[in-house]
Amino acid sequence: MSGLASYFSYPFVKNALIVGALIALCSSLLGVTLVLRRFSFIGDGLSHVAFGAMAVAAALGISNDMPLTLVITVISAVLMLRAGGGAGIKGDAALAMVSVGALAVGYLLMNVFSKSSNLSGDVCSALFGSTSILTLTKLEVWLSVLLSVFTIAAFLLLYNKLFSVTFDESFAKAVGVKTGLYNLILALLTAVTVVLSMKLVGSLLISALIIFPALSAMRVFKSFLSVTVCAAAVGVLCTVCGIVASIVLATPVGATVVAVDIIVFGVFYAVGKLR
Amino acid sequence: MTQLVCENLSLGYNGRKIVEGLSFEVNAGDYLCIVGENGSGKSTLVKTLLGLMPPLSGVIRMSGLTRREIGYLPQQTDYQRDFPATAREIVLSGFQGANGAHPFYSAAQKKAASGNMEKTGVLPLARRCYRELSGGQQQRVLLARALCAASRMLLLDEPVAGLDIKAADRMYEAVEKLNAEGVTVIMISHDTSAVYRAGSVLHIGKTLFFGSREKYLESEAFRGLGGRGK
Numbered sequence: 296m297s298g299l300a301s302y303f304s305y306p307f308v309k310n311a312l313i314v315g316a317l318i319a320l321c322s323s324l325l326g327v328t329l330v331l332r333r334f335s336f337i338g339d340g341l342s343h344v345a346f347g348a349m350a351v352a353a354a355l356g357i358s359n360d361m362p363l364t365l366v367i368t369v370i371s372a373v374l375m376l377r378a379g380g381g382a383g384i385k386g387d388a389a390l391a392m393v394s395v396g397a398l399a400v401g402y403l404l405m406n407v408f409s410k411s412s413n414l415s416g417d418v419c420s421a422l423f424g425s426t427s428i429l430t431l432t433k434l435e436v437w438l439s440v441l442l443s444v445f446t447i448a449a450f451l452l453l454y455n456k457l458f459s460v461t462f463d464e465s466f467a468k469a470v471g472v473k474t475g476l477y478n479l480i481l482a483l484l485t486a487v488t489v490v491l492s493m494k495l496v497g498s499l500l501i502s503a504l505i506i507f508p509a510l511s512a513m514r515v516f517k518s519f520l521s522v523t524v525c526a527a528a529v530g531v532l533c534t535v536c537g538i539v540a541s542i543v544l545a546t547p548v549g550a551t552v553v554a555v556d557i558i559v560f561g562v563f564y565a566v567g568k569l570r
Numbered sequence: 571m572t573q574l575v576c577e578n579l580s581l582g583y584n585g586r587k588i589v590e591g592l593s594f595e596v597n598a599g600d601y602l603c604i605v606g607e608n609g610s611g612k613s614t615l616v617k618t619l620l621g622l623m624p625p626l627s628g629v630i631r632m633s634g635l636t637r638r639e640i641g642y643l644p645q646q647t648d649y650q651r652d653f654p655a656t657a658r659e660i661v662l663s664g665f666q667g668a669n670g671a672h673p674f675y676s677a678a679q680k681k682a683a684s685g686n687m688e689k690t691g692v693l694p695l696a697r698r699c700y701r702e703l704s705g706g707q708q709q710r711v712l713l714a715r716a717l718c719a720a721s722r723m724l725l726l727d728e729p730v731a732g733l734d735i736k737a738a739d740r741m742y743e744a745v746e747k748l749n750a751e752g753v754t755v756i757m758i759s760h761d762t763s764a765v766y767r768a769g770s771v772l773h774i775g776k777t778l779f780f781g782s783r784e785k786y787l788e789s790e791a792f793r794g795l796g797g798r799g800k
Contacts, residue, residue: 333649452673459663462653469620469642470667470719517699519655 302542310436311428315534315552317443318495321488323508323530324450327523328461328481330509336387337375337482339502340394341489344371346421346498347397347404353417354408361438365490371397372486376478424497424549428538431494439491446484453480458519495534496549504530507556514560514567533559571598573635573723573754574619579628581614587626588614594772594780598634598722601746601755603768603783610775612758616642616727619756635723638667641716643726646708651701657711658696661687664718679718686717690744706737710744723754730764742767762792 348367352360492501508530512522537552579592588611617623621637687693690710730738771786773779779791
């Protein structure tokens with residue numbers, strides 16, 4: 296136990312826990328809306344785009360890749376939303392195309408341009424997070440805190456709007472809610488959250504942070520408010536427990552966090568069945 | 571007092587005309603039933619009346635009423651049926667259009683939401699989860715939400731689709747009660763049972779008809795839909 300306490304005296308552990316909790320809060324809040332609107336895969340598609348963008352940053356030799364990744368991911372989010380609105384290619388096919396294409400191009404770029412001596416380590420870190428949450432720079436910590444606070448504030452202010460658009464978009468549109476605008480904001484917030492989450496769990500595991508807390512909460516709770524609050528709590532707790540467990544057990548951070556999410560989902564599923 | 575006039579409307583999308591030469595009018599307090607087979611253009615007419623889609627040609631005039639003041643009851647989508655939200659949360663969302671950029675609901679709106687749930691008989695269900703309600707109860711929750719959006723005209727799209735006879739009757743009764751209180755009702759339906767409840771009928775399809783229910787029941791259009799005189 297005293298061993299565990301000694302971990303918390305390291306500033307990098309504290310940073311990881313703060314940033315991890317904030318990221319989990321953002322992704323689980325947005326997750327409720329995304330899951331209910333059958334948009335679960337947008338998070339997944341965007342995370343692959345973010346991986347591609349990170350590879351572009353690496354190829355250009357930019358050391359702090361977050362701003363560039365953020366810009367590219369946000370633009371992709373807007374384009375994906377448009378594609379879902381009924382272009383030539385069906386929404387889900389367009390999404391699959393962009394997401395798998397970005398993954399391939401990203402790996403290709405990293406292979407061709409990377410000057411790193413440990414290429415497979417870099418790729419693994421980008422895809423599965425590995426230790427990047429424990430090696431955050433001061434700038435990254437502040438940027439993460441700022442963006443998370445912005446996302447959470449936007450979610451709280453738009454909570455009722457997002458509810459009405461999520462439950463019934465055609466009704467909302469008919470009574471004059473600017474559904475296009477709120478869909479756009481939702482896509483932007485998702486993009487920001489995805490970019491933040493890359494540091495924690497890597498791009499392949501981001502959707503887990505988005506969907507698991509929401510799905511767990513929906514097994515048990517019956518109002519939108521309680522589902523949202525529960526998802527947020529589950530998301531934060533699972534992430535904090537996962538980070539601590541990964542340090543103690545010396546396991547990969549991202550995969551451990553997701554494993555905790557899966558276990559908690561199992562518990563909620565059982566509770567939901569028993570009620 | 572006339573609330574809505576449509577003159578010589580042509581409806582359709584992507585350049586394809588579905589209906590043309592559509593003219594009808596709705597007065598305050600009317601109960602209009604719009605009937606037609608599937609694919610006859612009923613949904614297109616709904617979208618056009620709500621301003622979600624422009625007519626190909628023709629004029630829609632509203633007096634003393636804006637498009638936002640039409641309370642809309644859309645057909646349910648599959649994913650709504652297992653949505654985790656309470657009846658009250660859903661009814662309150664009817665005020666979203668009026669709230670503009672304002673993020674929260676006022677105390678007056680919360681009170682009005684309760685009043686509207688009372689009117690459609692779902693106030694005792696306010697704290698219940700939507701997905702646990704029966705199909706008929708869900709429709710009456712959505713009716714209360716439509717009332718929150720607008721209290722003067724309701725546009726109901728197939729409100730009894732998928733309901734059993736008893737639930738359909740309760741839905742019709744709730745609508746009739748609102749109509750008796752002065753709310754204008756426009757009801758879309760693909761079957762003829764709704765016709766007997768209405769004051770006037772608009773039939774769209776191969777033949778067009780607009781007029782009183784009595785005249786409609788004797789018309790060619792009614793027989794074309796498979797209806798028999800009562």
